Amino acid sequence: MAEHHFYLTADWKGGRDGEGRISVGNLQAPISVPKEMNGPGVGTNPDEMLIGAAATCYLITLAAILQNRGIGVSDLHLESEGIVIMEGSSPRFQKIIHRPRITLEAEAAEEQIETVVVLAERAEKACMVSKAVQGNVEVLVEADVVIA
Numbered sequence: 001m002a003e004h005h006f007y008l009t010a011d012w013k014g015g016r017d018g019e020g021r022i023s024v025g026n027l028q029a030p031i032s033v034p035k036e037m038n039g040p041g042v043g044t045n046p047d048e049m050l051i052g053a054a055a056t057c058y059l060i061t062l063a064a065i066l067q068n069r070g071i072g073v074s075d076l077h078l079e080s081e082g083i084v085i086m087e088g089s090s091p092r093f094q095k096i097i098h099r100p101r102i103t104l105e106a107e108a109a110e111e112q113i114e115t116v117v118v119l120a121e122r123a124e125k126a127c128m129v130s131k132a133v134q135g136n137v138e139v140l141v142e143a144d145v146v147i148a
Contacts, residue, residue, distance in 0.1 A: 019043070037084075037091065047093065051082035054096050054129045054139065062100060062123035071116060072105035074148045095138045098124065106148045116145045 010031070012020035019042050020031045033039020034047060044052075059078045066073050083095040100120055104112060120143035124130050130139045 047082055047084055050093060050133075050137075051080055051096055054082075054127070054133070055080040055098065057127045057129040058098050058124055058141075059100070061127045062102075062120060065119050065123050065126070066102075066116070069115075069119065071112065071119075072108060073102060074105045075101070075103035077101040077103075093133075093137050095140065096133075097140045097142060099142045099144070102143060102145045104145065104147045108147050110147070113145045113147070117143050120145070 006024065008022055008024035010020055010022045012018055012031075016033060017040055018032070019040060021043075022029055022031055030043025031045060032042040034045040035041030037045075039045070055078060058080070059076070063073075063076060066076075077100070079099045079101075081097045081099070082093065083097075084091050085094045086092075102116055102120065104116065121141050124139055124141045133139065
């Protein structure tokens with residue numbers, strides 16, 4: 001079994017309203033509590049990073065599944081939404097909704113649309129990040145598949 005290690009370093013100055021910086025692989029970014037949660041809103045934050053991790057994992061997994069099935073895609077676009085709720089005074093990440101727009105190549109058959117919708121759902125279940133949050137965060141897919 002292959003084992004992969006990823007390392008992140010972080011620095012922080014101040015209390016809850018402070019600011020920090022993270023560095024992990026190709027990502028170096030300032031961090032803080034988001035404005036929506038009464039923070040300074042400087043740089044990114046855990047909520048954006050979780051939705052970013054879920055979205056990029058889903059998108060890469062979906063692209064790989066479509067390629068492995070030999071399905072020609074002319075464009076693959078994704079919009080993802082993260083929903084955080086307050087439970088008393090504690091925030092909780094409730095839901096992530098992925099909305100892929102998959103444009104099949106012009107020569108695709110109409111019947112492929114239904115297959116691609118099923119594969120879009122399957123990609124969410126195969127995504128490593130979705131598996132990691134399973135049971136804690138609901139992840140939904142609302143796929144839109146069209147032919148160019």
